[in-house]
Amino acid sequence: MMHHKETLGTMLARCGFGRRGLLKFAIAMTSSLALPPSVAPVMAANLAKAKRRSVIWLSFQECTGCLETLLRSSSPTIDQLIFDFISLDYQESLMAAAGSAAEQTLREAMAANKGEYLLAIDGSIPVKDGGVYSLTGGRSNLSMLEEVAADAKAVLAIGTCAAYGGIPKAYPNPTGAVGVEDLVSNKPIVNIPGCPPVPEVLSGVLVHFISFGRLPELDDRKRPLAYFGTTIHDQCYRRPFYDQGKFAKSFDDDGARQGWCLFELGCKGPVTHNACASLKWNGGTSFPIEAGHGCIGCSEPDFWDAGGFYTSLAGGSATGWKSAGIAAAVGLAGGAAAALSTRIATPLEDAPASPPEKTPPEKTPPDKLP
Amino acid sequence: MTDFSFLADDALVDALIMEIAGLLRRLIEHGEAGIIDVLGLPLPPSCVASLEQRLGHGEVTVRLDAAGASEIRETGIPGVWWTRHSNEQGRLVAMLIEVTFVPEILKANIADVVRGAERLPALTNVALRARGADVALRARGAGRPHDAS
Numbered sequence: 001m002m003h004h005k006e007t008l009g010t011m012l013a014r015c016g017f018g019r020r021g022l023l024k025f026a027i028a029m030t031s032s033l034a035l036p037p038s039v040a041p042v043m044a045a046n047l048a049k050a051k052r053r054s055v056i057w058l059s060f061q062e063c064t065g066c067l068e069t070l071l072r073s074s075s076p077t078i079d080q081l082i083f084d085f086i087s088l089d090y091q092e093s094l095m096a097a098a099g100s101a102a103e104q105t106l107r108e109a110m111a112a113n114k115g116e117y118l119l120a121i122d123g124s125i126p127v128k129d130g131g132v133y134s135l136t137g138g139r140s141n142l143s144m145l146e147e148v149a150a151d152a153k154a155v156l157a158i159g160t161c162a163a164y165g166g167i168p169k170a171y172p173n174p175t176g177a178v179g180v181e182d183l184v185s186n187k188p189i190v191n192i193p194g195c196p197p198v199p200e201v202l203s204g205v206l207v208h209f210i211s212f213g214r215l216p217e218l219d220d221r222k223r224p225l226a227y228f229g230t231t232i233h234d235q236c237y238r239r240p241f242y243d244q245g246k247f248a249k250s251f252d253d254d255g256a257r258q259g260w261c262l263f264e265l266g267c268k269g270p271v272t273h274n275a276c277a278s279l280k281w282n283g284g285t286s287f288p289i290e291a292g293h294g295c296i297g298c299s300e301p302d303f304w305d306a307g308g309f310y311t312s313l314a315g316g317s318a319t320g321w322k323s324a325g326i327a328a329a330v331g332l333a334g335g336a337a338a339a340l341s342t343r344i345a346t347p348l349e350d351a352p353a354s355p356p357e358k359t360p361p362e363k364t365p366p367d368k369l370p
Numbered sequence: 371m372t373d374f375s376f377l378a379d380d381a382l383v384d385a386l387i388m389e390i391a392g393l394l395r396r397l398i399e400h401g402e403a404g405i406i407d408v409l410g411l412p413l414p415p416s417c418v419a420s421l422e423q424r425l426g427h428g429e430v431t432v433r434l435d436a437a438g439a440s441e442i443r444e445t446g447i448p449g450v451w452w453t454r455h456s457n458e459q460g461r462l463v464a465m466l467i468e469v470t471f472v473p474e475i476l477k478a479n480i481a482d483v484v485r486g487a488e489r490l491p492a493l494t495n496v497a498l499r500a501r502g503a504d505v506a507l508r509a510r511g512a513g514r515p516h517d518a519s
Contacts, residue, residue, distance in 0.1 A: 009481060013481070017436075018436060019481055020436040020479065021437035023479075024434075024437055024438070024440060024455050024464075024475060027463075027475075028455060028463035031409055031410050031464045032463075034410060036407075037406070037407045037410075038403075038404075283459050284459075
């Protein structure tokens with residue numbers, strides 16, 4: 001248990017960590033956040049002097065998958081100590097308190113940290129019919145968000161549902177689900193989309209905020225640029241096969257066995273901004289494409305309604321993914337330009353939908369489905 | 371026969387070598403250190419291997435155990451260090467080229483030094499005996515600290 005007023009440096013010393021461990025952690029974080037490596041000593045010094053920051057976490061219209069993945073992100077490491085460094089003052093799934101005691105905890109945390117706490121949200125917010133489709137203690141998500149966001153320092157929208165409405169917003173959206181940024185306009189917002197999101201992205205955002213007192217640089221969709229500045233395709237280890245025009249035609253053909261590009265099997269990597277291909281999952285073990293399945297684009301807005309998971313971006317009915325040509329139109333030499341163009345987060349509608357030169361447009365889903 | 375196959379790597383390696391040369395000049399003339407984040411560069415593994423091979427091995431290699439293992443190795447170019455940091459699960463989390471006289475992470479931090487100085491008196495035989503630690507150590511067969519005599 002960490003004492004409320006002690007600094008991170010004091011806590012690390014009490015736990016047997018020297019400052020070298022903190023400097024090393026800062027070096028890794030600056031690399032992860034795409035900051036100049038020379039900033040690491042400053043980050044380490046700031047972290048050593050920093051004190052706990054209150055976090056209030058509200059779960060709305062969600063499946064708890066986001067919380068699950070974040071909880072299982074690390075074993076006892078310095079990362080976890082950083083997480084200990086925040087004070088998670090309210091989280092309904094994790095806290096022991098329930099009922100009126102939990103509501104009292106929320107009120108006390110808000111009052112004690114007015115204007116300074118971070119508000120984390122997972123799940124979308126239903127607004128249809130006054131928001132009656134998701135209630136906590138008789139209060140609508142809409143009402144809770146309005147009240148708790150008012151005194152927050154910043155709002156973190158964790159997962160695609162909180163960021164953009166996600167699966168609850170999928171057609172026909174019976175509850176009128178929306179994302180946080182549709183309702184909160186007067187607070188800094190960070191979107192950390194993904195279904196679920198990559199846990200290291202949340203720790204990166206928190207560390208940046210704790211050490212520098214401000215949020216990291218964001219793109220035009222309010223996503224941390226360091227993690228969402230490139231597409232899955234830009235960093236995919238199968239990219240060389242794409243550039244060579246080598247595509248798996250089904251999930252068990254020779255190409256698939258040799259690790260060829262999954263573009264024709266519906267991979268949405270070329271239009272999906274996320275860090276799965278670089279940070280990977282389960283402690284850096286692998287990511288879906290490495291397991292043989294194409295990216296489904298879960299961190300992009302409205303991915304559920306954007307066409308079949310197994311329909312190629314080059315054609316078929318996947319009309320929601322119109323930027324297939326961002327990477328497809330360029331070859332090996334154009335890779336860097338493609339990365340830059342996607343980093344700027346060009347609206348999907350602006351990009352051409354041309355297939356790779358060596359790939360005939362596919363009009364029908366592959367015959368082999370899992 | 372000398373293997374020159376590494377020369378096939380592209381101009382990125384040459385560009386990095388020129389950048390290192392510039393950082394070295396700054397270190398020599400102004401005493402300012404510089405760092406290149408190798409993991410943050412869009413380099414294929416073959417380029418990284420080629421660069422590491424060309425820089426070669428120097429006289430110093432240090433293993434650091436702090437929140438996971440690290441290797442800090444001076445390259446064949448004095449003042450140019452190749453650093454690999456892994457986390458506690460053994461995953462590579464940072465790879466740097468540091469251009470400096472001594473990498474910052476090797477220096478003892480003043481806060482750690484102060485805490486160490488505070489602990490030191492407790493390691494004397496007098497202090498250990500006072501706490502009965504020598505008896506406990508002997509009972510466990512773990513030996514005892516060297517006597518000064």
